[in-house]
Amino acid sequence: MKPVTIAIAGAGDRGRTAYAPYVLENPKEGKVVAVAEPIAARRKMTIEAHGIAAENVFTDWKEMAAKPKLADAVIIATQDRDHKEPAIAFAKKGYHMLLEKPMAPTAEDCRAIVKAVKDAGVIFAVGHVMRYSAYWKKLKSVIDSGVIGKVVAVQHLEPVGYWHQAHSFVRGHWGNSVKSSFMLLAKSCHDIDMLRFIIGKKCLSASSFGSLSHFRKEGKPKGGGTRCVKCGVEPTCPYSAKKIYLTGKTEWPVSSISDDLSPEGIKKAVETGPYGRCVYECDNDVVDHQVVNLLYEGGVTASFTMCGLTDNCGRQTRVMGTLGQLVGNRSTLSHYDFLTDKEVVIDPNVETDAMGHGGGDWGLIRDFLAAVSAGDASLISSGPDVSLETHLTVFAAEEARLKGTVEKVV
Numbered sequence: 478m479k480p481v482t483i484a485i486a487g488a489g490d491r492g493r494t495a496y497a498p499y500v501l502e503n504p505k506e507g508k509v510v511a512v513a514e515p516i517a518a519r520r521k522m523t524i525e526a527h528g529i530a531a532e533n534v535f536t537d538w539k540e541m542a543a544k545p546k547l548a549d550a551v552i553i554a555t556q557d558r559d560h561k562e563p564a565i566a567f568a569k570k571g572y573h574m575l576l577e578k579p580m581a582p583t584a585e586d587c588r589a590i591v592k593a594v595k596d597a598g599v600i601f602a603v604g605h606v607m608r609y610s611a612y613w614k615k616l617k618s619v620i621d622s623g624v625i626g627k628v629v630a631v632q633h634l635e636p637v638g639y640w641h642q643a644h645s646f647v648r649g650h651w652g653n654s655v656k657s658s659f660m661l662l663a664k665s666c667h668d669i670d671m672l673r674f675i676i677g678k679k680c681l682s683a684s685s686f687g688s689l690s691h692f693r694k695e696g697k698p699k700g701g702g703t704r705c706v707k708c709g710v711e712p713t714c715p716y717s718a719k720k721i722y723l724t725g726k727t728e729w730p731v732s733s734i735s736d737d738l739s740p741e742g743i744k745k746a747v748e749t750g751p752y753g754r755c756v757y758e759c760d761n762d763v764v765d766h767q768v769v770n771l772l773y774e775g776g777v778t779a780s781f782t783m784c785g786l787t788d789n790c791g792r793q794t795r796v797m798g799t800l801g802q803l804v805g806n807r808s809t810l811s812h813y814d815f816l817t818d819k820e821v822v823i824d825p826n827v828e829t830d831a832m833g834h835g836g837g838d839w840g841l842i843r844d845f846l847a848a849v850s851a852g853d854a855s856l857i858s859s860g861p862d863v864s865l866e867t868h869l870t871v872f873a874a875e876e877a878r879l880k881g882t883v884e885k886v887v
């Protein structure tokens with residue numbers, strides 16, 4: 478079998494570091510043969526890592542899409558508001574496609590993308606990586622085995638983590654909903670998708686509450702500066718950029734604040750870049766806590782809580798069925814049986830699958846390449862129809878939050 482050839486549109490954090498390293502480890506499955514990326518340092522790193530020929534290097538995805546088709550598949554990992562146009566353009570050219578989540582910031586744009594990929598008949602996967610991780614696959618397989626009977630209700634918590642909230646959703650790319658996406662779409666579209674995966678039924682309606690409580694100008698402590706490097710209260714602030722980034726480490730989240738990861742480069746980013754700003758002085762508007770209640774076919778319910786003011790303890794889920802319950806937090810998974818009143822601890826086997834997002838990043842690219850190679854879209858679990866459905870659930874929930882209503886998922 479020939480390796481699947483891949484073009485990368487947007488070689489930022491995800492495009493360059495989430496999926497592409499998989500083919501360096503597994504060269505029989507795929508090869509990166511083209512890249513489009515405006516930032517020279519990122520282009521260079523991608524060219525060097527994959528040995529890309531000069532004629533296949535571009536500064537904009539539009540130039541790449543204008544050429545005759547130069548790879549079997551494209552990974553689109555530009556920012557949230559820059560997905561629709563490349564997705565439609567590459568679909569028209571016949572590229573199979575791995576599109577980062579969220580598909581797009583509006584329901585209309587998501588529908589347009591799905592129409593384009595279906596019209597083109599290409600294999601399409603959305604970056605809902607949790608579906609491909611060992612832990613979530615195990616949890617789903619236990620439900621599917623029938624041991625907890627019929628699923629009646631799910632309670633799911635996403636504790637984003639205080640520093641992750643400050644990094645990505647206050648100082649970072651996804652802090653401002655007009656420039657990127659609202660919080661439920663940017664972060665929790667994974668969770669709403671996962672609830673659909675677990676429950677295995679369509680979501681019918683949603684209600685939601687939530688707001689931005691903490692990371693606002695009013696919350697700024699007395700004596701605080703506009704940047705952490707010049708702040709009188711910095712040593713007492715848990716969100717201090719010095720505390721988060723000047724650790725001597727270079728892995729994420731530090732890797733996303735600068736392309737220069739030398740100690741000087743990181744220091745400069747904290748001193749002058751967006752990630753050194755006071756968390757109470759940013760242009761963020763996305764919520765820092767939100768609850769969503771969902772009703773599914775057959776009367777199944779789910780309640781979801783996202784909160785940025787937590788430790789970094791990982792998602793926690795309780796699935797309640799007619800014969801038993803499952804409780805999991807990725808490190809542990811346990812099944813309580815109502816007949817025997819016994820709890821059994823299940824090994825979610827996470828150590829075997831330890832790359833980004835609990836193995837989900839590599840699980841997705843592995844299954845995507847297998848699907849393209851075999852021409853078999855059934856190997857993808859985050860395909861166009863279900864991904865559209867779960868994005869529409871997210872849009873309904875957000876509308877419910879904004880209007881204070883219960884919204885149907887349509």
Ligand SMILES: NC(=O)c1ccc[n+]([C@@H]2O[C@H](COP(=O)([O-])OP(=O)(O)OC[C@H]3O[C@@H](n4cnc5c(N)ncnc54)[C@H](O)[C@@H]3O)[C@@H](O)[C@H]2O)c1
Nearest residue numbers: 487488489490491492513514537538554555556557577604
């Ligand atoms: N699946 C997941 O779990 C997950 C996790 C984080 C982010 N994401 C999503 O992945 C996407 C990318 O996020 P990121 O963190 O890599 O962002 P990023 O900003 O690091 O990367 C985006 C890249 O696109 C490039 N770009 C901009 N305009 C371009 C153009 N015209 N042509 C080609 N490239 C262009 C930018 O220069 C940048 O390098 C976002 O939609 C984000 O929400 C998904």
